[in-house]
Amino acid sequence: MEELYTLEREVGRGSYGVVFEGHMAKTRQRVAIKRLPCSNPECIELYLQELWAMRATAKNHVNVIALHSCLLQTGPRSLKPLKPGKLPLCLVESVLKGRVAGAPQSQERNDALSNTQRRTNSVSRLQDRTNTVQSRVKLQDKPKSNMSDSTTPQRPQNRSRKRPQREEEQQGPLRCLALWLVMEYCDGGDLNQYLLSRPPDAERNHSVVRQLCSAVAFLHSLGITHRDLKPDNVLVCVTPKGPVVKVADFGLSKMSEGLMDGDLTRQHFSSTCGSDFYMAPEVWGGLTYTAQADIFSLGVMFWAVLERITFLEEGTTQEQLGAYVCKGRSGWLMPLGEALWENADLQLCIPMKFKRAPPLPPPPGPAMCSLLLDMLASNPDARPPADQLEARVRSALKEDSH
Template sequence: FTEQQQQQQRRRRGCKRAQAAQRDPRAGVCKVLRPLPLEDNDNDEAEVRVEKGFSFLKASSALSLAPRYSLLREVGRGSYGVVYEAVARRSGARVAVKKLRCDAPEKVELALAEFWALASLEKRHENVVQLEECVLERNGLAQKMSHGNKRSKQYLRLVETSLKGERILGYPEEPCYLWFVMEFCEGGDLNQYILSRRPDPKTNRSFMKQLTSAVAFLHKNNIVHRDLKPDNILISQKSGSPVIKVADFGLSKVCAGLGCIEQEGEDQVNKNINVNKFWLSSACGSDFYMAPEVWEGHYTAKADIFALGIIIWAMIERITFIDAESKRELLGTYVRQGSEIVPVGEALLENPKMVLSIPQKARSPMSDGIRRLLQDMLAVNPQDRPDAFQLELRMDQVTCAA
């Protein structure tokens, strides 16, 4: 293990003790926050000054511009940013606004990874969260970010900060922020949605198909998520029925420059990027969803398939653990070793011949088709796992059979 992996392991070892799952629905009303006064512009000459809750052009024009979004409440907070529910002033549409402070190279790297992944998608997918716009704010000035904008000095400085690994954006009294404006998902995350409702096989089947469709779309677009977990899977209910939205691309990797595999159809030739040929070495993700090879620091996009297998298995059988830091009940499967619970990926790394007990519960609603598919998704050897495109086809088959 590298020093970073050893630190991760030590942190995890302190929170392995399994606890009885306690339902703890989120409660409380957040206070109304001041508006977010940002405007979108494409070059340095048309920056917008943020001042006293209003937006003003930096140029000599005295025209006052109303804020585009009003922040309503905080809905999430992590190590690197805060997420707010907001409303677009003109349309009245609700959006999610993520604020990331870029005051350290590691934070800049996470912010740019998310921006590059979402901005690289030329098409939308129903099951991937949609980025409406990204705004860079520094020293009271706001500027719309565009992918690969070489004319923006601020954008180039961010990239340089990430590459050099040192802070060059200014002093602490001149903070730099990235604001991500995305579609709002009122159903919360997968943990909240599943654990606050009675078991529903129809919803489970729908979610399994949506999740595999989202991952296939990402891999087709050369994106490895690397942090698939229930926390990063949001639920939208705008259409009346729940719709999965894969989110949080801070650890994602855009695998550019790969070759294509041509697959001949009846009337056309489809080109699929072979993302599974791209090897990654940064051991990252969340312990309970990490594949064995990720713990070793040498893996491909097949790691996303393993994480998805953990999520689907836990969702079907409602297997949960209590996270020691947040005290939240989380969906996730694990292996018991005495009084401790160990992530499946780590347990398989320590004992590759171990046979997983799928299903885990005696009276499980899991069908034989899904059981066999999960066994393949959670194979120790990533070559034995289906890729995202094979998984999508097989998932259609097993869910229809069920």
């Protein structure tokens, strides 16, 4: 590792791995290095999915996180670069067999018992490069915001889908211990931290919205449906000309190898995954869904960014950007997708009419409000496709500026 990269400090830790700030040994370029321990087949499938999606983007869009390289660790100090376009055969074997290749026999027996049903369909899941794991790894550190106060609505703990528990690493012969993903480093943290640690600024918000439109249009053009778009999964690079946002974390993404007539909206998915505040109604309802679920997630994010709408998870002090519906006298915060699944005719009030804690940006204009309502439509077919969204956003912002 020292010959290629230097690890400086740990900057993030999640359910699946650890992220370090580091430098390239030759150029001293700062990078983010994520270590993903290959401890069980479900985790490995998630890692391979993320790796494949990040390779597909191939540093071709400024608003999508760039992958510099991937390293394979087979011993305490044994690392080798993974060739472009290649997947480690030992990890593919682990996913196909439902047990970690090269693991001790005791672990193999446990994996076999816990993955009996999983073996029957893992081949097809690997071939279409999908997964149903409901979690993510933090790509960067996320310092607690000091912007929250007693006026910020609180939301009970996330009711997200159950995620598999990471097992302790167990070394064995011919076994991949970990994957190391080397990515570009984002010094502004995630979108929550970046925006909420600064006074509201309408131009900055508009720039973020436009960049996210461009990123999702690019991903959809490659046949990639992200399936977990939210502020946590958008990283920020601070530049003299303003923030450059980067869509990241492709562990739940779905890649479609061949678009039907070039239309990603005709490709249907069935795995219920994502984060509850940003999931589309059809995902909440357990129905099959298309890439238009990403457009709904963007609509929730855009509404929250433009109006600075936040909430608190119970037991935390970290504010999060997210639009919601208030239910009952107690002010229970319900995700928009859940509310629209229960009542498809629910009328959303954009901009929000009840008071929120200052400081606040000016509310979005009529044209942008109309576009947000289209993005948040209960009917996926009524939402604008990604390849039209960027032009519509620019048009709406221009119209409202006059």
